[in-house]
Amino acid sequence: MSTTKQSDGLLATAERLIGRARAAGADQADVLVVRRRSRSASIRNGKVENTESSESDDFSVRVFVGQKVATVNAGQGADETALTERAVAMARVSPEDPHACLADADMLASDWPELDLFDPAEPSSENLVEAAIEAEATALEVPGVSSSVGAGAGAGLFGMVLATSHGFSGTFERSGFSRSVSVIAGEGVKMERDYDFDSRVFYQDLDDAASIGKRAGERVVARVNPRKVKTGSNINVVFDPRVSRGLIGHLVSAINGAAVARKTSFLKDMMDKQVAIEGLTLVDNPFVRRGPGSRPFDGEGVSVGALTMVEDGILRQWYLTTGVGRELGLKSNGRASRGGGVSPSSTNVIVNPGALSRKELIASVGTGFYVTELIGQGVNQVTGEYSRGASGFWIENGEISFPVSEVTIASNLKDMFRRMTLANDIDTKYSIAAPTIAVEGMTLAGD
Incomplete structure (x- = not known):
């Protein structure tokens, strides 16, 4: 099971929040943390239009008071006591849900397979821009392609941290990488648009940018008239x-x-x-x-x-x-x-x-x-x-x-x-x- 020090720290926070929720009066609780990291670049006509980078760790605290349930969301750094007390207060005034529950304890996972979901590769913003430029340039070289809608490349991570009050705790991370291009063939009211892309969990598995561009160009030219x-x-x-x-x-x-x-x-x-x-x-x-x-x-x-x-x-x-x-x-x-x-x-x-x-x-x-x-x-x-x-x-x-x-x-x-x-x-x-x-x-x- 792959994990990181950051995920371990988030898991410790999740477990602490469960303790605070129980202390505030919850009969049961679980805490989910969704980790997101992303970096992307978009270009058009060989020029950079946008580069973005973002990251977040979003907490979701779900509490049960009898058959009443409430969920409160917050970012990292929120007041833990206030967060859990608010969740319990919301649950107490919520209508009963006869089907609201945590997973059956006998179904909780104690181990799971290693799925090779995390690639530590971190292509730089320059690498992303270069890939997008290459995809677009190759598409524009296809005879009949008249212009570009744009091209892009990205890298990111999705992670999940989950802890429950009845004994489950676990984390996993899945990386993701992508390349895409969209182009136009024809002119005026006879213009046609098409695209190609690739997305993979591992960077090395991505189709090369030139192949993506060539396929996009050939697709759109075939659609003309x-x-x-x-x-x-x-x-x-x-x-x-x-x-x-x-x-x-x-x-x-x-x-x-x-x-x-x-x-x-x-x-x-x-x-x-x-x-x-x-x-x-x-x-x-x-x-x-x-x-x-x-x-x-x-x-x-x-x-x-x-x-x-x-x-x-x-x-x-x-x-x-x-x-x-x-x-x-x-x-x-x-x-x-x-x-x-x-x-x-x-x-x-x-x-x-x-x-x-x-x-x-x-x-x-x-x-x-x-x-x-x-x-x-x-x-x-x-x-x-x-x-x-x-x-x-x-x-x-x-x-x-x-x-x-x-x-x-x-x-x-x-x-x-x-x-x-x-x-x-x-x-x-x-x-x-x-x-x-x-x-x-x-x-x-x-x-």
């Missing part, structure tokens, strides 16, 4: 991995236990039933080494490894915290996150690959629409209705043919997940690792 296509039903639509991750994200949201408890999920009654094609298996694994969504324990101090959420299209689990689990008559499965409160969340979501390559999948479609960008928020998680603005490329005779823009694709997610074909191009560098996905029978609104 788009056409409209005729409105039609029963259209085969292929989702590029950049957008298929969002499609799988809708499935992840639908199996979030909080949405099920609120009855705001279109899959709320589908446990142990077929919700997708037989070939779709979705695993959530917080223990991926150097994974972007990895964590050794969750926001309640529970450490549970890989879970099969959907198995051959059959829904097997909800994402659960202790409180949401109790509301549904279940136990936590270690998927608590902490933000404004405690809520279930995914970690590293991995879709098992299909049998076809991306090229073979496109060829199998024959005629259809290859989507590279989605616009708008037209997804109803209660009903599953799906309607999004889209752009991409038309597929003819099994090959990418010409760019397409200003169309709308629509269906229902319940149907889409049952009509999918998965390619084998999984890229696990993203927290949702989804392949190219073809969906049969969608409606396309164009001319």
